Amino acid sequence: MTCRFSICLWNVCVASLCKARNLEKAEAVIVDGIRIGYLPDVVTYNTLIAAYCRFVGVDEGYSVLHRMREAGVEPDVITYNSLIAGAARHCLPSRSVDFFEEMLQIGIDPNVWSYNTLMHCLFKSGHPEGAYRFFLEMISNNVQPSPFTYNTLLNGLCKSGNAKNALRLFRRLERFGFSAEVVTYNTIINGLCKAGMYGAAKRILTELGESSNSPNAITYTTIMKCCFKSGKFRQGLEVFAAMMDKGYSSDVFAYCTIISALVKMGRIGEAHSHTDEMLKNGIGLDMACCNTLIYMYCKEGNLRTAFQVLSEMEEAGLGSDEYTHSILVDGLCRTGLFVDAQNLLKKMESRGLNSNLVAYNSLLNGLCKVGNLDAALALFNKMELKDSFTYASLIHGLCKFSQFRLASKLMRICLREGISVLSSAQRAVVSGLRVSGLKRDAIKLRAAIRTARLLRS
Known part of the structure; x- marks a missing residue:
């Protein structure tokens, strides 16, 4: 006879192999265990279902459910939660609903995570009405919502373009005595900012400061990014200053946001000072931050330093992407170095980045501006991808030099x-x-x- 501790240890072994995506070995361990007298329990099968849904597919996960029943092991709420989560991960809202209804049909009561996962899936798939319907059903079935439930609702409503409804729900939750955490505040602030409701977002920020919670770096960065995106540069700088005065250590994302905004405002000196401050604070550079620095140096015409940053990026193993090369091509074109821009494009093509429409458009626009129409037309005919900006640049260039026909x-x-x-x-x-x-x-x-x-x- 096997002891319970041995079965627990067996399940831990299966779970470890599943986590490492080694499902064949996990299956082999289960087979070997059965041969020596171990019988899989609901935990064993739930582990397999979750792994197959996550790493292979929902159908493969559901097939384990049939094996489970054949072995006389009854599924539980965790079984179906794993299937619902798997369908949500693969953006299959109808399958998520099917699993939920099947769970009800066989008499398993859904818990708060069943509803949370299902609502998240429906919001993510563009079905906000369905998600809210299940929230109401959750309330009517006396399933107590968790903070994650409300955060899912608020985030889902904001992302589906219903920021005003999200704000109304947030106010209703306050009246019902729901104690919002800083994550909840950040969720509604982010949603309001993306919807362009800056005034409402700022009021929520003020309320957060007056509550028992305190704004964190994410709160300030969200507001700051919203200000810059809507052209409110002065307010964005004030938010950054307030963030630093509060003693929050700004992360690389916040610094990239402020540096990029200062460059767009033409305040290159301040951008440099924030760059030095970021490096002094030991904040590691990522690709997005390096791209921001390259953009800054190209904007001020300092191409040598821009290419030096590119070299350091590649030496550090960060690599470079299409956006990096687009910035550099545009910088070269702005300074009239079209041959160098073309050479950089050829280098991009050799690295498989020949679909970089932005870079090609920058070169085409530059050639048109200086009247090199033959080279512009040759580049236009060579381009596999074209958009409205491509055509507009060439048309304007032809008109500028009287090539109206x-x-x-x-x-x-x-x-x-x-x-x-x-x-x-x-x-x-x-x-x-x-x-x-x-x-x-x-x-x-x-x-x-x-x-x-x-x-x-």
Whole structure:
């Protein structure tokens, strides 16, 4: 006869192998255990179901449920919670609901995590009404919500574009005596900021400061990022200053946010001082931060230092991404170093980054601005991917150097293929044709533009 301690140890072994994604060995351990007299229990099968759902697929996890029943082991609420979580992880809301309903049909009462996981899945999949319906069902079934429940609701409502409803729910929770934690405050503040409701977010921040909780670095960084995104640079700087006055140690994300904002404001000196401060505080640089520094140096025309940062990134094993090279290509084009920009693009292509549309657009725009139309047209024909900015840049460049017929031809391609081009580019072509004495071409192009607008409406 086996002792209970041995079965617990066996389950720990199975769980360790599952965590290491070695499911074949976990299955082999179970088979070996059965041979010497161990019988898997509900914990054993739940461990397998969770692992298969996480690392393989929901169907594979559900197949373990059949084996479980054949062995005479009845599933419990944890079994179905694992299946619901697996479906949620793979963005399968209908399967999550099916598992939930199956659990009810066989008489297993869902717990708070059953509802939390299901609501998270429905919100994530774009079904906020369904998520809120299950919340109401949870209340009617006397299942006590947890703080995570309310955070899931608030976050889900905000991300689905219902920030105002999230704020109303937050107020209702206060009246019901729910004691919000700092995580809850951060959730609603983040949602309100993303919805552009800066005033409401600031009021919540004030309430947080007056509550028994205290704002943390995440709170301040969220507000600060919102300020910069909405063009409220002065308020963003004030929030950063308040954060530092409170004694919070700013992380790399906060520093990147403030440095990027200062560069956009043209306050390069202050950006440098924050960079030095960040390095002095021993904050390790990541790729996002290095990209911010490269952007700063390119903005001030200091390309040598920008490429030095790139070299240090690669030496440190951080590598570089398409965004890194886009910044550098744009910086080279701004200083008229088009040959170097083209060489950098060739280097990108050799590394498999030939789909970097932003970098190609930067080079195309630069060539058009200096009137190198032959090189611009050659690059345009070479580009596999094109967007509205690609066409607009070339059209403006052709108009600038009086190539109105070619610009008109390009405009017609855009209209025919449904490519949206800026109204300013359209007006430039029509006006250019008129000034050049090509009035008939101008009339035809205007008619084509009107037709395209009617077809889109």
